[in-house]
Each structure stands twice: as C-alpha cells, then as structure tokens.
Amino acid sequence: MPERNILEVKDVSQRFSRSMRHALRYGVYDIFQQLIPSHGDRARKLRPGEFWALSDVGFTLKAGESLGILGNNGAGKSTLLKLIAGIYRPTVGHIRVRGRIGAIVELGSAFAPNLSGRENIRLQALLHGYSPGLLNRQMDDILDFADLGDFIDSPVQHYSTGMRARLGFAVAVHGNPDLLLVDEVLAVGDLSFQNKCLRLVENFRQNGGAVVYVGHNPFQMQASCQRGIMLDKGCIQFDGSIVSAIDLVLRGAESASPSDLKLYAKDQLPFQTNPDQNDAGDLPMFEVHHTAISYQLPSPGANHGSATIEFTLYAHRSQVRLNGLAAFFSQQGTHAIAVSISHAVVLSSGMQKLTMEVPSLPLLPGNYLVKLCLLDERNAFSLWNLGWSDKPLDFQVPGEACLHSNIVKSISSNILFTSHMYLTSSERSDEPTKK
Numbered sequence: 474m475p476e477r478n479i480l481e482v483k484d485v486s487q488r489f490s491r492s493m494r495h496a497l498r499y500g501v502y503d504i505f506q507q508l509i510p511s512h513g514d515r516a517r518k519l520r521p522g523e524f525w526a527l528s529d530v531g532f533t534l535k536a537g538e539s540l541g542i543l544g545n546n547g548a549g550k551s552t553l554l555k556l557i558a559g560i561y562r563p564t565v566g567h568i569r570v571r572g573r574i575g576a577i578v579e580l581g582s583a584f585a586p587n588l589s590g591r592e593n594i595r596l597q598a599l600l601h602g603y604s605p606g607l608l609n610r611q612m613d614d615i616l617d618f619a620d621l622g623d624f625i626d627s628p629v630q631h632y633s634t635g636m637r638a639r640l641g642f643a644v645a646v647h648g649n650p651d652l653l654l655v656d657e658v659l660a661v662g663d664l665s666f667q668n669k670c671l672r673l674v675e676n677f678r679q680n681g682g683a684v685v686y687v688g689h690n691p692f693q694m695q696a697s698c699q700r701g702i703m704l705d706k707g708c709i710q711f712d713g714s715i716v717s718a719i720d721l722v723l724r725g726a727e728s729a730s731p732s733d734l735k736l737y738a739k740d741q742l743p744f745q746t747n748p749d750q751n752d753a754g755d756l757p758m759f760e761v762h763h764t765a766i767s768y769q770l771p772s773p774g775a776n777h778g779s780a781t782i783e784f785t786l787y788a789h790r791s792q793v794r795l796n797g798l799a800a801f802f803s804q805q806g807t808h809a810i811a812v813s814i815s816h817a818v819v820l821s822s823g824m825q826k827l828t829m830e831v832p833s834l835p836l837l838p839g840n841y842l843v844k845l846c847l848l849d850e851r852n853a854f855s856l857w858n859l860g861w862s863d864k865p866l867d868f869q870v871p872g873e874a875c876l877h878s879n880i881v882k883s884i885s886s887n888i889l890f891t892s893h894m895y896l897t898s899s900e901r902s903d904e905p906t907k908k
Contacts, residue, residue, distance in 0.1 A: 479683040480534040485566035487527040539684040541698035548704040572651025586630035597644040619643040777835040784827040793820040794850040797829040804840035815894035817850040826897040838872030
C-alpha cells in the first residue's frame with residue numbers, strides 16, 4: 474500500500490506589496506474579487522508596487538518524512554511555512570494538508586503577555602485545535618516537557634525567548650498533529666532543550682508524522698531532516714537529499730562572502746586541569762596507554778551513524794569516577810561541531826579497558842578529528858586529554874563528500890549528544906603494562 478501524502482503544495486505563488494498604501498488598497502480590491510467570478514488571469518500578474526515572494530512552488534510530503542527548507546534571508550522560507558499553516562492564502566495555486574497541523578511559526582506571537590504560562594497553554598491549545606479532553610490528558614506532559622518550574626504560573630511577559638520557545642513547542646507537539654511545522658524555534662533554546670526537541674521530533678516522525686523544518690543551522694538540519702529544499706528568490710532551486718541541499722547553501726554563502734567565514738583556532742582545553750589531582754602522591758590517578766575510534770554506518774532503516782571510542786588505561790587508585798568527553802571537528806575546521814559527554818564509570822585499580830559509545834552521530838560524509846577528555850565526575854576537571862595540544866584521533870564518514878563538508882563554517886554553536894561509557898574488562902596488576 475503506497476504511503477499517503479500528508480502535504481501537497483501545487484504551483485503556489487504568493488505576491489506582496491512593498492508599501493502599506495498599496496497593501497491596503499489591493500487588499501480591499503482582492504476581497505471583492507473573491508466574491509465575484511474571476512475573469513482572466515489577473516492573479517498571475519504583478520500590480521504596481523508588488524513583488525513575488527514565492528513563484529510556482531510545488532512538492533509533496535509523505536507520512537514519516539522530514540523536510541528541511543533552506544535558503545538565505547528573504548528566500549521565502551517563512552512565507553511558505555505560513556501558507557502551509559493557513560496564516561496566508563496563496564495568490565495562485567493550492568495547498569492541501571491531510572490531517573491536523575501543529576505549527577510553531579513566529580515564536581511567541583500568539584502569547585498573551587499578561588496571562589500566566591499555564592493560562593497561555595490553554596489559549597494555545599484552543600488555537601491548535603485541542604479538544605477539552607485532549608488538553609486534560611496532555612497537560613501533565615506539556616508541563617513536564619516545557620520544564621518551567623514555578624515560572625509556569627508567572628506572566629509570560631517576564632519570560633525569556635528560550636522559555637517562550639519551550640512553552641510554544643510543548644503545546645504544538647503534544648496535540649497529536651499529523652504535520653508539524655517548525656520555524657527557527659531551536660535557534661533560541663539552550664542545548665538540552667534543542668536536543669530534547671530533536672529527539673521528540675524524531676520519535677514523532679518514526680510514528681508516522683511529517684515534519685517541515687525551517688532554520689539556518691545546517692548541522693541541526695542535517696540531524697533532524699532527511700530531505701532538503703533550497704529556495705532562492707521565491708523559487709525552488711533544489712529538491713533532494715538534505716546533505717546536497719546544505720552543500721549548495723554553503724557553497725553560495727562562501728562565494729558570496731568569503732571574508733565572513735574566517736575562523737580562529739581555539740586550542741585551549743574545555744576544562745582546566747585539576748591542580749589537586751595528584752594530592753595522594755606523585756602518581757596520577759591513571760595512565761592512558763592506548764585510544765582508538767571507529768565509526769559505524771547507519772543500520773538499515775536508521776538515519777544516523779554511531780561512533781565507538783576505546784581506552785586502555787592503568788588505574789593507580791580504585792573508585793575513580795570518570796566522565797568521557799569527545800569533541801568532533803571537521804578536518805578543516807577549528808570549532809567543534811558536536812560534543813558528547815558520557816555518563817560516569819567507576820574504575821578499580823589495575824589495567825582497565827573502557828568503551829565509550831555515541832549511539833547517534835549525524836555527520837555529513839567527510840574526514841573528521843576527535844579530541845578527548847576524561848573528567849573527574851566530582852568537579853568536571855580534566856584529568857587526561859588527547860588532541861587539544863597534540864595530535865587528535867581521526868576517522869572518516871563514508872559517502873560522497875560535499876564541497877563544504879566542514880559545515881562548522883556556518884554554525885555558531887555545537888550540538889550536545891549523550892553517550893555511554895562502560896568497563897569492558899579489568900585486570901588486577903601491581904605494575905602497569907608498558908606499550
């Protein structure tokens with residue numbers, strides 16, 4: 474049985490006026506035009522003072538698909554999202570959505586500033602088509618996802634932009650929509666909120682929902698989308714894999730403003746070395762003898778690959794609690810594009826073999842470097858590091874490498890991924906084994 478189309482956009486064009494005077498005059502005229510039979514093809518012609526924000530845009534989106542819409546400012550991305558959400562009516566063409574829409578467009582625009590967060594949840598729920606029963610069932614999940622604590626009963630006018638993002642996203646995704654529209658919301662949240670949203674959107678998609686996402690962070694787009702559409706001056710220039718779409722966007726950005734893409738080396742450690750780490754004697758807590766990294770391709774049906782990092786070390790003490798940190802860099806970049814921090818593992822004395830797994834690592838094809846730290850869980854001080862002042866480990870993500878696989882050029886913040894570290898084997902010994 475073929476998958477059903479959740480969204481159909483057919484030959485859609487949208488025109489706007491450049492001035493308020495023209496907008497008011499044409500607006501009244503267009504209202505009357507809708508009440509009488511249309512003669513000719515007036516809708517396809519520009520009137521004085523007008524421009525096309527979108528021109529002949531068409532695509533379909535099936536259940537279970539995620540689509541990223543990319544392009545420079547003014548390309549028509551947000552206009553297209555508002556047309557799909559029903560905020561605008563297209564000048565030409567039609568848009569059909571099968572099912573309910575959960576839209577997060579123009580963050581916070583529908584919030585009543587004098588009402589509390591809880592009261593705004595009820596207001597937003599009405600706008601998203603919640604039934605009273607659905608809201609009662611989902612209220613606890615909405616409050617838990619937003620995680621605003623006591624601020625939930627404070628007026629929204631005192632909320633930060635990130636807090637408004639939490640509230641708006643929580644209401645939109647818990648209304649059981651068939652199509653989720655997301656416009657730049659993840660750009661304002663903190664790292665933990667961004668990753669919680671990405672996980673929830675991925676679960677939504679796997680359960681048969683469709684997602685249309687607009688943003689400027691190519692790494693987040695690649696992490697959350699399978700397919701990409703590139704808009705330029707209101708027209709679709711590319712419709713295909715998200716990797717190829719990102720490559721086209723970055724290629725255009727670099728050719729347009731190469732001087733804006735300069736990076737500065739940041740070789741300092743993410744955490745300072747603990748000066749008290751040797752307080753039990755001259756010996757360090759442990760010595761790392763060998764490290765290695767391997768990248769695993771996505772399994773059938775999965776979108777993201779994974780990475781495994783192995784440590785062989787000798788612990789001079791027992792009950793040492795460590796967290797692992799791995800920072801992933803493009804081969805040509807100097808800023809981390811992804812960081813993973815593991816849960817703690819407890820060492821016993823003697824030779825240890827540790828494995829750190831990053832189960833989901835959405836990287837573009839290309840060559841990468843990884844810099845490592847082992848951190849004291851008590852105070853997050855670095856007890857050992859590799860790659861920050863010496864040679865890092867390297868690995869390759871197979872596939873057709875993009876011209877701009879070092880996508881770090883275009884992002885201002887990295888993405889945090891949770892990983893797991895566990896003790897593979899332990900051998901008691903009075904002396905460390907030498908390499």
